[in-house]
Every structure is written in C-alpha cells, then in structure tokens.
Amino acid sequence: MTGSSLAEKTCTPCRGGVPPLTPAEAEGYHLQAPDWSLMDGATRIERRFRFKDFLEAFAFVSRAAALAETEAHHPDISFGWGYAVVSLRTKKIKGLHENDFIMAAKLDRIADGTGAAGQEA
C-alpha cells in the first residue's frame, strides 16, 4: 500500500501536549529522509546542503522561508558561500514531530530544484 510520501503531506498545526517522537519512531521517519542526520538524541534533524555559490545558497534559503511560512513550521538555517545547514525540531514539544520530516522532504525537493551542486549529510 503506497502511503502518500512525506513531501506530499502538509504540516499539522503545532500544538503543545503532543509527545515528541520516540527515538524508534524518529528512526522510522528517518528512513524516508536518509540524507538527514538524527541529532541530540533524536530530538533534532540536520542536513548540510551544498550549492555552487552564495546566491544559490541564498535562493534556497529564500524558498525555504516561504515554505516555512506556508507550512507554519520553521527551520533554523545557517548559510554562506556554497552551503546551507538546516536544523529542524518542533520547539513547542522540544523534540521531533512528523512535521519536521515533512519539512525535510519538502526542503530536499527545493534543493534538487535549485540546482544544488550535491548534498552531504
């Protein structure tokens, strides 16, 4: 049975009172976003994207910002010449939620579309 892929889903409103994913649950989602790394005891995911120059990196960050506003789910991003490092966690629950993996899958598609030079996790 083919469930809809993460990139086709949309983030649910960030409500408190929802438990964060367990490490095992996070591992399950991680299989669908293998280029990301589980960090800080599986409470955060991170990926470094490479781009050909500063403007390519900035274009990615700008599109990521628009996506975050659309999804009402916001990453932390640092970027510079030729790279952007994206970190995702659900601040309201101080851990990971499906929303973080949905955003990861959507950001992967944006990076592919901006001609990213290639990625390293």
Ligand SMILES: C[C@H](O)[C@H](O)[C@H]1CNC2=NC(N)=NC(=O)C2=N1
């Ligand atoms: C009201 C607003 O939707 C919430 O504060 C959202 C905004 N974006 C968010 N982004 C992330 N990463 N975690 C949150 O808990 C979160 N909460």
